[in-house]
Amino acid sequence: MAVYTDVTAEELSRFLAGYAIGELLSYKGIAEGVENSNFLVHTSTGNFILTLYEKRVAEGDLPFFLGLMEHLAARGLNCPQPVKNKDGGILGRVAGRPAAMVTFLEGMWHRKPTAVHCAGVGEALANLHLDGADFPMTRPNALSVNAWRPLFEHAGARGDSVRPGLCNEIVAELDVLETSWPRGLPQGVIHADLFPDNVFFLGDTLSGLIDFYFACTDTLAYDVAICLNAWCFEPDHSYNVTKGRALLGGYNKVRPLDAGEREALPMLCRGAAMRFLLTRLVDWLAVPEGALVKPKDPLEYHRKLRFHQTVKSAADYGL
């Protein structure tokens, strides 16, 4: 939950005067997203989301993120569509921060997704990959294999304060990942953060994908690996192969994984687990003693990593 920057009614009215979306009736800061400030804005023509981009999002990346949403929405993917202002632009400034208005998506995210939801997210991810194929911009993945060792060194030896022996385990795994990281697989636009809170459903029907602020150009099957990590483990961190089968089945129906991608899946899953283990570890160690906000548990991904290390082939995931 997050509202980092306060927006006054006067500022928002001035900003909205640049758009043809009616008169401002109300707005509320919403507890959604951890990187930016989000407001649900109600005007005489409907609901919109206003996002103020905070310091963790590089301003130079915004044309990629917003352009991608525009591109995907134009191809029929249900995602927030940036609203053009009267000058045709989609990026402005509010309260000193870069800001954009996007369309509002109905739907709720599921805290406890079922196999039906996993099938839906697999299908939607494959559609995103296909729809993104002709998106002309590129953005390197700043959180892929080359970034992991520097990230780990940033956390340093303090990792062992979270779990004794954790540092040695991470170093050994980084050695494997750096040597064996799959290269030459099909590349394209990936979402890179398609967790349950970024996928909306109405009933069991997927109604939209949100939060494209980690999207980048990378190995498509790595996005599948991120989703297996995010969707197919139970609260006790055991892998649920029924959900895995549903997610992979949904994906394959739209964009069948090729032989190379299938073979690489276990290593891609280890990498995905390492990426979230490391970013959560850094966030965990950055929070001062006694703070009221508790970051997400890094050890959840340590346990997922251990599972992936035991996987023999993609069949173990339900493929």
Add this chain to the structure above:
Amino acid sequence: MAVYTDVTAEELSRFLAGYAIGELLSYKGIAEGVENSNFLVHTSTGNFILTLYEKRVAEGDLPFFLGLMEHLAARGLNCPQPVKNKDGGILGRVAGRPAAMVTFLEGMWHRKPTAVHCAGVGEALANLHLDGADFPMTRPNALSVNAWRPLFEHAGARGDSVRPGLCNEIVAELDVLETSWPRGLPQGVIHADLFPDNVFFLGDTLSGLIDFYFACTDTLAYDVAICLNAWCFEPDHSYNVTKGRALLGGYNKVRPLDAGEREALPMLCRGAAMRFLLTRLVDWLAVPEGALVKPKDPLEYHRKLRFHQTVKSAADYGL
């Protein structure tokens, strides 16, 4: 900003099945209120606010708060109206907490209210006092003069860590307030917390009052004193008599203050400043070192108190 309790889509759907307000389309935790968890709920029939009452609100007080909103809304005051469920009840449970659905009010609150807004809030406050006159329930003010010394003793000598000499000043003022507190003035339902963030406007027209969770039965003119403190000081804590004149003028137009209330106004303003100084002081001292959430500055009310101590008569407020 606050969302203390997470609500799942399943729980919310189950809860809404008890109401005749259509199908759930989306809901967002909103950064509003500091005592409770609030969600903006969109159904096929419109927008509503769902409030989950957290531990600081006594469950036994909820029938008073919700009954009052119902009473005031029925008399035409613009305030959230509790929605009746299919059994005719207005109080339920969500995620283990007492919960109620209320109608959504359009409008924005002003960070920098002008004299026009102050006139509007004075008028609305007087209407609230008149409309509340025949509300049959009562609730003592748990934060009036008798509560202040215990509150101060709870903070204890640590008050001087916020400002050297503060404790002695508070004790001296409490002696005055306890001896001279105005009694026998007209009583009734008061809002008791009508700060700018609880008053919505569309343009310069007041569109609604919210947050009745400090409402109680007390001296009506004390509510006016709270508003003078909350609305008529500048960011540098100087009193703006133009705003004071507008607020008191708006109030008097609807419910003229009698001679006793006018005479008591300076002492009531001192008491109101003391009440917010003390609750903010306790909150300030309760926050652990290094926490990310910063409570409101208690010294703002120390400076307001000093102003009120110099006031000779209600005329100094613009009456």
